[in-house]
Amino acid sequence: MNTPIRRLALVVFAMFTALLVSTTWIQFVQAEDLRETPGNRRTLIDNYSRDRGAILVDGTPIASSQPTDDELEWLRQYDQAQRYAHVTGYYSFTYGAGLGLERAEDAVLAGTDDSLFYQRLADVVTGTPVSGASLELTIDPEVQAAATEALGDRRGAAVALNPQTGEILAMVSKPSFDPNALSSHQLAAVDEAYAALTDDPAEPLVNRAIGGDLYPPGSTFKLVLAAAALESGEYTPDTELEGGLTYTLPGTETELPNFGGAACDPEGRPTLAESVQVSCNTSFAWLAGELGADAVREQAEAFGFGQPLEVPMSVTPSIYPDELDDAQLALTGIGQFEVRETPLQVAMISAAIANGGVTMTPYLVEEVRGSDLEVIERAEPRTRSRAVSQESAEQLTEMMTSVVERGSGQAAALPDVEVAGKTGTAEFGENGAAHAWFTGFAPADDPQIAVAVIVESATDNWVGETGGQVAAPVARAMLEAGVER
Structure with a gap:
C-alpha cells in the first residue's frame, strides 16, 4: 500500500x-x-402517557391524574388546592415538576425510580400499563385545616409535628396558590398564571415553612438559651439572673429594654424560670454573654441548626452567626442580630423538649404504595440527636407551661389540656417592624403535637401585634385539632 x-x-x-x-x-x-x-417535547409527552401516582392524605387524594382525550393523556388535578399547595407543589407540561412533593418525589410519582423496578417488571409481564407509585402522607387533615383557616389571609407559616416520631402533621405557607392553574393543558393560560405568581411581590411560590428568606426567631430562641444554661450544669430554674429595666450592650452605649419597658422582677434579679415566663430581654441578653457564643451555638446545633435536612423537600438550614462581638452575642440571646430560623426548626425545638430532649427526624411521606395499593416502602421514625437531657427537658416544659398559664402565651391555652409554649416578637428591618411567633406543644404531660407559627408583619410600620396576640391563637387552633381527648 x-x-x-x-x-x-x-x-x-x-x-x-x-x-x-x-x-x-x-x-x-x-x-x-x-x-x-x-x-x-418528546420526553414531556412520554411522561404524560403514564398515570402519575396520587398524593394522599388520610387515604384521600389531594393530587391525582385524570385521563383526557387530548395529546397529553393525563391531567394532573389538585383537590383542596390552596390548602395543600406547598405540600404537593405542581406538575406542569411547560414548567415540569415544581416545588413540594411533585419535585422531591418526581421519580417515584412518575414510576421511574429504581425502587419501583420490580413493579415495572411485573407490569410488563402482566401487560398492565406502567404507572407511578402513590404517596400516603403523615399530614393530619384536621390540623392542616385548622392552621390554614386560622392564618387566614395573613402572610406566614405554620408547622406541626408528632414529637415522638417526627411525623409532619401540618405544613402551611401563606400566601398560597392554585396548582391547577399550572397543570392545565391550556398552555397559554399556564404561562399567564406562572408569570403572575413569579411576579407577585408576596412570593406565593415560596414555602415559608421550610425555606425562603429565613426569619429572626425573636424570643422563641430564648428556649435555646435556657436549654444551654441548664445543660451547662451551672444554672437551675431557680438561679437568679441579671435582669434590670435595661441592659447596656457591651462595648456600646445602646440600652436594650424589655418589651413595653416593664421590669422583669422588682429587684432586677429574676430567676431563669421567671425570665422565660415573662420573656425577659435584659436577663437573656446578659445570659448569652455569660454562656458564650460557643455554648449557645453548640446548643442550637444540637436542636438542628446548620444541618442539612430533607423531609423529603430540602429544608434551608437555620443559622446561628459566627464571629460575634460581645454586643452582637447579647442580641442573639433574644433571637435577634443575624439568628435566622425556619418555622420547621422552631417546631423541632419544641418537639425535642416535648420528647424528653430527643430530636426526631421530621418526615412527610408515611408510605409509598404501588399501583395495586401494596405498600412498597414504609417510613420508620429516626432519632436525629439528643438536644438536652431528660431532666432539662422536664424543667423547660415546666417553664413553657408557666408561659401559657401566667405569661405572654395565655391565648394558646386550652380547656382541660395543659399547654406548654413560648411567644416571640422578632424585629426586622430598620423601621421597627416585627414578626409574631408562637411555639409549643400539648398536652404538656403527654405530648401529642408540637407546633410553630409565624405571622409576618404586614407592613414595615408595625402596629404592636405580638406573638401572644396573633400567633398564639393560630397555634391554639392547631393544638386543639391535634390533641386526642
Whole structure:
C-alpha cells in the first residue's frame, strides 16, 4: 500500500472512530441528561402517557391524574388546592415538576425510580400499563385545616409535628396558590398564571415553612438559651439572673429594654424560670454573654441548626452567626442580630423538649404504595440527636407551661389540656417592624403535637401585634385539632 492510500485509510478510520465515539457518547453517556433537558417535547409527552401516582392524605387524594382525550393523556388535578399547595407543589407540561412533593418525589410519582423496578417488571409481564407509585402522607387533615383557616389571609407559616416520631402533621405557607392553574393543558393560560405568581411581590411560590428568606426567631430562641444554661450544669430554674429595666450592650452605649419597658422582677434579679415566663430581654441578653457564643451555638446545633435536612423537600438550614462581638452575642440571646430560623426548626425545638430532649427526624411521606395499593416502602421514625437531657427537658416544659398559664402565651391555652409554649416578637428591618411567633406543644404531660407559627408583619410600620396576640391563637387552633381527648 503506497503512502497516499495509507494516509487516506487512516483519515477514514479516524472519522469512523470519531463517529462511533460520538454516537456512543450521545446514546449512552448523555442519554439521561438529554432526556431530562427542560423543553424536550418528546420526553414531556412520554411522561404524560403514564398515570402519575396520587398524593394522599388520610387515604384521600389531594393530587391525582385524570385521563383526557387530548395529546397529553393525563391531567394532573389538585383537590383542596390552596390548602395543600406547598405540600404537593405542581406538575406542569411547560414548567415540569415544581416545588413540594411533585419535585422531591418526581421519580417515584412518575414510576421511574429504581425502587419501583420490580413493579415495572411485573407490569410488563402482566401487560398492565406502567404507572407511578402513590404517596400516603403523615399530614393530619384536621390540623392542616385548622392552621390554614386560622392564618387566614395573613402572610406566614405554620408547622406541626408528632414529637415522638417526627411525623409532619401540618405544613402551611401563606400566601398560597392554585396548582391547577399550572397543570392545565391550556398552555397559554399556564404561562399567564406562572408569570403572575413569579411576579407577585408576596412570593406565593415560596414555602415559608421550610425555606425562603429565613426569619429572626425573636424570643422563641430564648428556649435555646435556657436549654444551654441548664445543660451547662451551672444554672437551675431557680438561679437568679441579671435582669434590670435595661441592659447596656457591651462595648456600646445602646440600652436594650424589655418589651413595653416593664421590669422583669422588682429587684432586677429574676430567676431563669421567671425570665422565660415573662420573656425577659435584659436577663437573656446578659445570659448569652455569660454562656458564650460557643455554648449557645453548640446548643442550637444540637436542636438542628446548620444541618442539612430533607423531609423529603430540602429544608434551608437555620443559622446561628459566627464571629460575634460581645454586643452582637447579647442580641442573639433574644433571637435577634443575624439568628435566622425556619418555622420547621422552631417546631423541632419544641418537639425535642416535648420528647424528653430527643430530636426526631421530621418526615412527610408515611408510605409509598404501588399501583395495586401494596405498600412498597414504609417510613420508620429516626432519632436525629439528643438536644438536652431528660431532666432539662422536664424543667423547660415546666417553664413553657408557666408561659401559657401566667405569661405572654395565655391565648394558646386550652380547656382541660395543659399547654406548654413560648411567644416571640422578632424585629426586622430598620423601621421597627416585627414578626409574631408562637411555639409549643400539648398536652404538656403527654405530648401529642408540637407546633410553630409565624405571622409576618404586614407592613414595615408595625402596629404592636405580638406573638401572644396573633400567633398564639393560630397555634391554639392547631393544638386543639391535634390533641386526642
